[in-house]
Amino acid sequence: MPDTHKKLSGKTLGFSLTGLGLLLFVLVLINLSFSGLRLRWDATEDKIHSLSPGTKNILASFEETITLKYYFSDDPIQMPPHIRAYGRRVGDLLREYETLSKGRIRLEILHPEMDSEEEDWAKAYGVQALPTATGENLFLGLVALSQDKEEVLPFLDPAKETSLEYDITRTLAQLARSRERHIGIVSGLDVLGRSPMPGMGGGGPWFFVKELEKFATLHPIDAQTRDLPPNLDLLMLIQPGQLSPDLLFAIDTFVTSGGNLLIFSDPAAISDPMALYGAPENPLNPLFSAWGIEVSDTVVVDFHAATRLMGQNNQVENNPSWLSLDADAIRSDHLITAGLSSLLLPMAGSVHITESSPLEARVLLSSSPNAAPMDPALVRMGIESLRRNFQATGQSYVMAVHLTGPFPVAFPDGPPESPLPMEEDLGDPENQKKNPPAPSPASQEARILKPASLVLITDADLLFDAYYMSRQNFLGFEMARIFNDNLNFVLNSVEMLSGSPELIHIRTRDVMDRPFSRVRDLERQAETRWLAQEQALLRKAEEASARIQALERQKQGAETLVLTEAQETELRRFNEEKIRINKELKQVRRNLRADIDALGVRMKILNLLAMPLLVILLGLFVAYKRRKKTRHPL
Incomplete structure (x- = not known):
C-alpha cells in the first residue's frame, strides 16, 4: 500500500508540473501572438480616451505622409510629476494617431537632454524651452512635418488637456490643407x-x-x-x-x-x-x-441662469443679468x-x-x-433694482x-446715400485712391x-x-x-x-466639470420663492414710506420735529410686518439648506455603504449556494 501511494503521489506531482508547464507555455505563446495587437476598451461615458469620429475622418483624408516629432523631457527629477504624467498621456494619444492613420503618420518620441542634438533641433523648430533652477531646459512640444510644410505646437499646456485632441488634429488638418x-x-x-x-x-x-x-x-x-x-x-x-x-x-x-x-x-x-x-x-x-x-x-434677465458675483457690498450675490447657461x-x-x-x-x-x-x-x-427683458440702464443700477422691478x-x-x-x-x-465728403478730402489724390467712388446703381449687375x-x-x-x-x-x-x-x-x-x-x-x-444638477434645481426653486417674498417686502416698504411722507407733508409748525401718533402707528405696523417677512425669508433659506444637506447625507451614505453592502450580499449569496450543495449532494 505505501509503495502504491507513493507511485500515485509521484504521478500526480508529475502531471501537475507538466500541466503547469503547458499553462505557462500557452500564456507565453498568447502574449507573443498578441503583443503587436492593441486591444483597448474605453469605459468612460463620453469616450474621452478614444479618438473622435471627426479625427478619424480627417486622418482618412490624408494623402501625404506626416511625421510627428514629440519633444518630451521625461525627467523624473527635473520635470514636475503632474506635468510628466501629462506628457506620458500625450504620448499615448499620439500613438493612437499613428495606429489609426494606417501608415500616414510616423511618430518619433524624442527626449532632449542638455547640449544634445535633439535639444538643438527642438529649439530650431520653435519648441519652447522651460528653464529650470539647475539651468537645464525642459520640453513639451510637438512638431508636424509634411514635405516642405511644418506646423508647431510650441508648448502643450497641461491646463488645456481637455482640448488636446482638437489642438493636435487642427494642426494636422492645417498641414494637409491646400489653402x-x-x-x-x-x-x-x-x-x-x-x-x-x-x-x-x-x-x-x-x-x-x-x-x-x-x-x-x-x-x-x-x-x-x-x-x-x-x-x-x-x-x-x-x-x-x-x-x-x-x-x-x-x-x-x-x-x-x-x-x-x-x-x-x-x-x-x-x-x-x-x-x-x-x-x-x-x-x-x-x-x-x-x-x-x-x-x-434690452437685456435678458433670467433668475434660473443667475451667476454668483461679488456685489458692490463685497458679498457674493446671484446676478440674473449675467447668464450662466447650462445644458438645458x-x-x-x-x-x-x-x-x-x-x-x-x-x-x-x-x-x-x-x-x-x-x-x-x-x-x-x-x-x-x-x-424678462429689462432696460440696460436699470440693470446697471444693481441687483436690488433688478429684484424690485423683475x-x-x-x-x-x-x-x-x-x-x-x-x-x-x-x-x-x-x-x-453717403454723407458728403469732408472738404479737405476733395482734392486729396491719396484719399481718392484709398476710397474710390462707389459704383453707381446703373453699373450694378443683377x-x-x-x-x-x-x-x-x-x-x-x-x-x-x-x-x-x-x-x-x-x-x-x-x-x-x-x-x-x-x-x-x-x-x-x-x-x-x-x-x-x-x-x-x-x-x-x-x-x-459636472454640476450638481439636483442641488442647482433646489437652489432655483428656493430662489423663485425667495424673490417673490422679497419683492412683496420691498413693495410694502415703499408703500409704508410713501404713507409716512404723506403724513409728514400734513404736519405744520412745531409738529415737524416730532412724530405724530398716526406716523408712530404706521412705523410700528411696518416694522412688525418687516420682522415677520424676514422670519419667512430665513425659514426659506433654512429649508433650502436642509434639503441640500439631506441630499448630501444620502449621497455620503450611498458612496460609503453601497459597495460594502454589495460585497456582503454577494458573499451571503455564495455561502448560501455552497451550503445548499452540501446539504443536497448529487
Missing part, C-alpha cells in the same frame, strides 16, 4: 489690442484672436472702408461701430453672394468703455430688417453647440425672427421661461441663432442669390478673456485654464462657417 483660410474682422471692440488709449485695451489681442491666428489669416477691416478684402471665407462683425454706407453695401453683396457671417451684437457691451454713455442705434439694423431679424436693445439652455443636436455644457453671457440681448423672414432659423441658445414673462428668449438660406438683398439700388449662413449672437462680452479663462504662470510661461465653453462656442462657429465641420466633433468632447 489657408481668410477671415475678415470688423470690430468696435479692441479685440486686436491695438488701441493706445488708456482703459481701451492695447494689452495685445484677445485670446480668441490668438486661437484664430493659428489656422487662418485675419484681415482687420476699418468700419469706414468702402470694400471688403477678396476671397474671404468668413466675415466677423463684433459690436461694430458706425459703418460707412459703402461697407454696409459690401456686406450685403458678400452675404447675398454666398459669404458666411458671424455677428456679435450686444445691447450693453461691458467690454466697451463707451457703452456707459448709452448705446447708439445698431448700425446693422438696415440689414437685419431686410433679413427679417429683430435684435432687441444650449441646443444639443446642432454641430456648433453639441456637447457644450456651460456658457457665460454677461448682459446679453435677444433676437426674434419674424414670420416674413425667408431664412431657416435654428435656435442655439435660449433662456428659461423665468426671464416680473417673469413666462417665455424663453433666444440669444443665439443659426440662419441659413438665400439672404434677401438689403440695398437693391446700390449703397445707401445679383444671383446664393445660399449662405449666419450665426448671430446677442452678446459680445463672451469673447473677453476673463469671462472664460484664467491665467497662471509656470516657470516663466503663462498657462491658460479654460473654465467654460465660451471659447469652444466661438471656435465651433468659425470652424463650421469657414468650412471645417469635422473639427467641431473633436472640440465638443472637452471634459467639463
